Structures are given as C-alpha cells and as structure tokens.
Amino acid sequence: MVELYILLIFMIVGAIIAIEVKDLLSSVVAVGAVGLALSIVFLVLKAPDVAITQLVVELLCLIILIRATLKRDLPFSTSGRWFLNTMITIGFIIVLLLVAAKSFTDLPPFGFPIMRVASHYLNNGLSQTGASNIVSAVILDYRAYDTLGEATVLFTAVIGVLAIVRRIGRKKVGEKVKEEDE
Amino acid sequence: MAVYLLCLVLFSLGIYCILRKRNIIKIIVGVIIAEYAVNLFFILVAYRMGGRSPILSEGATIKNMVDPLPQALVLTSIVIGLATTALLVAIAMKIYEKYGTFDITKIKELKG
Amino acid sequence: MSREKTKGMSIIVKTITRLTVGLVLLYGIYIVLHGHVSPGGGFAGGVIITLSFVHLVLAYGKDTALKKLSKARASFLENMGAILFLSIALLGFMGGYFFSNFIPKGEPFHLFSAGIIPISNIAISLKVGAGLFSIFVALVLLKLKPTSEKKK
Numbered sequence: 001m002v003e004l005y006i007l008l009i010f011m012i013v014g015a016i017i018a019i020e021v022k023d024l025l026s027s028v029v030a031v032g033a034v035g036l037a038l039s040i041v042f043l044v045l046k047a048p049d050v051a052i053t054q055l056v057v058e059l060l061c062l063i064i065l066i067r068a069t070l071k072r073d074l075p076f077s078t079s080g081r082w083f084l085n086t087m088i089t090i091g092f093i094i095v096l097l098l099v100a101a102k103s104f105t106d107l108p109p110f111g112f113p114i115m116r117v118a119s120h121y122l123n124n125g126l127s128q129t130g131a132s133n134i135v136s137a138v139i140l141d142y143r144a145y146d147t148l149g150e151a152t153v154l155f156t157a158v159i160g161v162l163a164i165v166r167r168i169g170r171k172k173v174g175e176k177v178k179e180e181d182e
Numbered sequence: 183m184a185v186y187l188l189c190l191v192l193f194s195l196g197i198y199c200i201l202r203k204r205n206i207i208k209i210i211v212g213v214i215i216a217e218y219a220v221n222l223f224f225i226l227v228a229y230r231m232g233g234r235s236p237i238l239s240e241g242a243t244i245k246n247m248v249d250p251l252p253q254a255l256v257l258t259s260i261v262i263g264l265a266t267t268a269l270l271v272a273i274a275m276k277i278y279e280k281y282g283t284f285d286i287t288k289i290k291e292l293k294g
Numbered sequence: 295m296s297r298e299k300t301k302g303m304s305i306i307v308k309t310i311t312r313l314t315v316g317l318v319l320l321y322g323i324y325i326v327l328h329g330h331v332s333p334g335g336g337f338a339g340g341v342i343i344t345l346s347f348v349h350l351v352l353a354y355g356k357d358t359a360l361k362k363l364s365k366a367r368a369s370f371l372e373n374m375g376a377i378l379f380l381s382i383a384l385l386g387f388m389g390g391y392f393f394s395n396f397i398p399k400g401e402p403f404h405l406f407s408a409g410i411i412p413i414s415n416i417a418i419s420l421k422v423g424a425g426l427f428s429i430f431v432a433l434v435l436l437k438l439k440p441t442s443e444k445k446k
Contacts, residue, residue, distance in 0.1 A: 005184075008188040011218075012188065012191055012195065015195045016195065018211055018215070019199045019203070019215075027211055031215065034218060035218065041222065041225075045226065045248070046229065046233055047225050047228070047253045049253060049338070050253050050257055050260070051333075052333055053341070054221075054260055056341040057263075060426065060430070061264055063348060063352075063430075064267065064268055064430065064433060065210070065267075068207065068271045068275055085202065089198055089201045093197060096194060097190060100190050104186050104187070107227070110183060110186065111229060111230060113227060113249050115249055117251060118251050121250055121251065122236065122245075122247055122250065126238055129399070129408055129409070130399035130400060130407045131330040131408035132237060132239070132403055133238075133329065133330050133331060133332065133333065133335070134238065134247070134250040135257065136329050136330045136415070137411065139257060140411045140414045140415065140418075141395055141409075141411060144393040144414070145393070146254075146258055147379075147414075148379070151376055151379060151421055153265065154265050154422065155376060155425070157265035157425075157429075158372065160269050161268055161272045161429050162369075162429075164272045164276055165435075238403075257335070257337055261337050264341075265426070268429045268430075268433065272432070272433060272436075275433070
C-alpha cells in the first residue's frame with residue numbers, strides 16, 4: 001500500500017498549497033489537483049463507481065469555481081488579532097486531533113472491516129435484484145430512500161441557486177424581458 | 183491506522199481554512215477539502231485487504247469483495263457536495279455584486 | 295469576419311469541439327444505460343451529459359448552446375426526471391411496497407435485466423444532468439456589476 005501513502009501525502013501538500021497561496025486562481029487549481037488525486041485514491045481502494053463520479057464532478061466543480069474567481073481582486077487582510085485568532089484555531093484543531101486519535105482505537109483495523117450487512121448484499125444481491133453491479137443494486141434497490149432524499153436535496157439546491165441569481169425588480173407594462181435577464 | 187490519521191490531517195486542514203481565512207473563495211476551498219476528507223474516510227473504512235471491486239462477472243466466484251455500502255453512500259454524497267458548492271458560489275457572487283469585495287471583514291452593512 | 299463569428303474561442307478549439315462533443319454525449323448515455331452491469335450509473339452519466347453541454351458553452355459561447363437546450367427546457371427535464379423517479383417508486387405498490395422491484399428480473403449480466411434499476415438510472419441521470427446544467431447556465435448568465443462604489 002505504498003502508493004496509497006504517496007497519494008495521501010500529495011493530497012495534503014496540495015491542500016496546504018491551496019490554503020496558503022495568495023492568488024485565488026492558483027488556489028482553485030490546487031484544489032482541482034487534490035480532487036483528481038482523490039479520484040486515483042478511490043481507484044486504488046477498489047471503488048470504480050465512486051472514482052468515475054469524483055472525476056467528472058471535480059471537472060464541473062473546477063469550471064464553476066474558475067467562473068467565480070476570474071478577474072477578481074484579492075484584498076488580503078492580515079489586520080486584527082492575528083496571533084490570538086491563529087492560536088485559538090490551532091488549539092481547537094489539536095483538541096479535535098487528540099479526541100479523534102483516541103477514538104480511532106475503537107475502529108476495526110485498516111483492511112479488515114465488519115461486513116455483517118454487506119455480506120448479505122454480496123451473497124444475495126444478484127439473485128434478489130438481478131444487477132451485477134452491487135453498488136448500483138444498493139443505491140437503487142436496497143436503499144432507494146437515500147437516493148430519493150438525494151434527489152430532494154439536489155432539487156432544493158437548484159431552486160436556491162435560481163432564486164439567488166434572479167434579478168429583483170418589477171416588470172414595466174409592456175416590457176419584454178430577454179431570457180438571460182430572468 | 184496511519185492512513186486514518188493522514189485523512190484526519192486533511193480534514194483538520196479544511197477546518198483551519200474555514201476558521202482562519204477571511205476570503206469567501208478561500209472558505210469555499212476549505213469546505214471542499216473537508217468534504218473530500220470525509221468521503222475518503224468512508225472509502226478507507228470500506229476497504230478490505232486484498233479485496234476486489236464489488237462488481238460480479240459471469241462465471242466467476244470471487245468472494246473477497248470490498249464493502250459496497252459506504253461506496254453507495256459516498257456516491258450520493260459527492261453529487262450533493264457539487265450542488266451545495268454551486269449554491270455557495272452563487273451566494274459569494276451575489277455578495278461580490280453587492281459589496282464589491284470578497285473580504286468578510288469589509289462587509290459591514292449586514293442589514294442587507 | 296462578423297462579430298457573431300468571433301464569439302467563443304479560436305477556430306482550433308471550435309473544430310475539435312465539433313468532433314468531440316457528440317462522442318462525450320454518447321459516452322454519457324452509454325454510462326447511464328450500462329449502470330447495472332458495469333461501473334457507472336445515473337450520477338456519473340448525468341454529470342458527463344452535463345459536461346458535453348458545458349463543453350459547447352465554453353467553446354462556442356452561450357447562444358449556440360442555449361439554442362440546443364434552453365434554460366426553460368432544462369428545468370422541465372429536471373422536473374420530469376424527479377416525477378419519473380417518484381412514479382417508479384409509487385408503482386412499486388403494485389408489487390407490495392414502496393420501491394419494490396415489480397418488473398421481472400430477466401437474465402443477469404445482460405442489458406435488459408434487473409427490473410426497475412435501468413429505468414431509475416435514466417430518471418436519476420435526467421435529474422442530475424438537467425439540474426446541474428441549469429445551475430451552470432444561471433451562474434454563467436449572471437453579469438456582475440459591483441454597485442457599492444456608486445452608492446457612496
């Protein structure tokens with residue numbers, strides 16, 4: 001599993017670059033590098049469905065973020081209580097790391113999961129649903145309620161974006177509105 | 183075990199970026215990094231040593247497959263993450279249009 | 295050359311786009327239809343279909359792409375995907391319960407198998423693809439003009 005460690009360290013370095021660089025466009029491109037490395041990590045961990053989805057979602061996310069950052073200034077302000085804020089943040093993160101590292105000892109070790117539910121899916125999935133892709137069988141047959149909730153969340157997000165972007169104002173009498181102004 | 187810790191380091195980098203940075207685009211970047219770390223943690227928990235991907239093929243009798251359940255959860259989570267990122271970007275662009283800046287300390291008129 | 299011809303990117307990008315955009319759309323449809331026998335599925339296929347239209351927007355400008363798929367039609371397709379998915383779920387009451395697999399399973403490892411799963415994949419891909427495309431179009435059409443300096 002050496003390649004897994006190399007990819008994870010690459011992701012951490014990319015995240016540090018994305019956080020600390022001063023140019024917004026460079027930051028967004030560094031996040032794109034982290035996402036593409038994450039796609040390869042999914043492929044190494046034997047999850048091809050998730051890898052394909054992560055790859056294409058990352059591309060669309062990158063396009064949207066670049067659209068938001070083009071031709072914008074970056075007012076970089078370090079004023080205020082710089083030292084105090086940084087210390088409080090680092091203290092919070094250290095507490096989080098300690099608690100999580102202590103609770104990780106209760107997890108099963110890496111590579112040996114508890115598969116009580118999943119073994120049922122793997123043994124009976126083909127005969128009960130007829131789909132040879134078990135992940136597809138889980139999301140659309142065994143646990144289709146999750147997918148219905150996901151569709152609701154996506155619908156709400158689309159409604160939210162369309163409502164935020166909309167131009168506020170009343171139409172005058174007889175005024176024709178073009179489609180791109182709506 | 184060390185893999186979980188590296189994943190946690192990535193998550194705390196995202197948290198640091200959300201809490202400490204002043205630029206809205208940087209905050210969105212932090213949210214995206216934290217979301218990547220959470221998705222990665224689910225897939226790491228599902229991995230089985232020497233396992234195969236959970237896709238059956240004709241005539242093969244492979245039994246040591248990885249856990250398909252967290253993969254299904256993460257598959258929906260990724261698309262939801264894209265939609266919420268688009269919502270955040272839309273709000274950020276409206277803030278830029280109204281105040282002319284991405285800096286959250288310069289936004290004083292919170293009354294709208 | 296008129297003003298309309300120079301909209302979008304250069305002629306190299308336009309020529310390559312004309313060759314590849316159909317292939318990208320076809321690949322998305324393939325991913326959707328084979329979601330239950332191979333890696334892929336409704337989510338990934340829907341985003342790939344969206345990316346083919348986004349490709350068209352980036353290369354040719356927004357007018358050409360909106361002529362193919364307008365914003366109102368994208369919203370309509372998204373609603374159709376949601377209604378199709380919900381009606382599949384409600385038709386499950388014919389088999390006994392919500393989301394029951396009431397269509398015969400067919401022969402495994404073939405394209406026409408697995409009951410409701412391919413139809414659900416098509417519904418999900420319509421929903422995801424049209425929804426994300428309408429988000430992208432809304433963000434592209436948003437023209438920014440900072441107004442804070444004018445007020446003060």
